[in-house]
Amino acid sequence: MTSGHDGDKAALRLAVRRRRAGADEATRREAADRHAGLVGAVLDLRPGAAATVACYASIGDEPRTAPLRAALAARGVEVLLPWLRPDLDLDWVRDPGPAATTGREHALRPPGDRLGPDAVGRCGVVVVPALAVDAAGTRLGQGGGSYDRALARLRASPAGAAVPVVAVLSCAEELLPGAALPRETHDVAVDAVLLPDGLRVLRGQPDEGEPAGHGRS
Template structure:
């Protein structure tokens, strides 16, 4: 995570553009009608261009809203003017809430993280929001963590309640992760 804060701004901008291209070329995203993704903040790998590219490609984009108990509700992305500051320094959609189970409508889910192991153990920010939300997705739905290349394939701590992911999405491509219980 400290490495993120030291990345040059131009590298972060290049990442944002490249990851949008990689995501739209990936078959699960290309074929999806609905994509659940998140609005990056701070030193997270940028998703702003990706979200706009998904919407421009005609995808229904679901964005998370943090609710009580650090669980996630969902709302449809309605443009950057429809985002507002929220808890934990996040930006969230201001439109109607769809409910916690709305993530099950997604054909592919893109999640935040700070690192991922080669077996899909994802290190998040410590709130457990996605560990609560991901069990609600339909079985077989691809889940990818959006990371910088050097954050993939690392040893990360994992607890029994942690939900593993099946892919890492970086500016270089999509990496399939090996785990018997991935999503």
């Protein structure tokens, strides 16, 4: 039986997927380039402490991350990508570059030596996919629970409590007002969202919800 919350999430997932599927190629490229242009704001969330950043290889209609990954690498940042295990938990590999992560299988399981699920704990910033996020930081994923486990592991690591988690959204409509999404006990809130028009900090700042800077599941 599906709870009311589960039904609401399913409807919202469907709505976001349909909107993303309707975006044209020029809109997708522009959003990806704008996200990449905000790399400095992302790193400034942990000044001097973001030598390694977790990101992800986008698939399907997800906001494209290849330009953001390239921008991080151009600044000398080590980028880790998730490797989806059969149990839907996440291992991690060093980013082999966009050319090596084309196609769904290589995006979900990038080539390279696996570093272990705990490797996320060495990251200074963690960038995650999302279908939507509300102003309280609750994230709507694809429903598989992969990032729920990875983010719980991050928070349990020695320095994990201080690591900002940033969700990538394709447009402002995916940032929902208030506490619009139900938060389950296993949900780990995100601290900021990366939109094409800026990085918006949601938690841990005096001016909650004000823009900072301009410009898998």
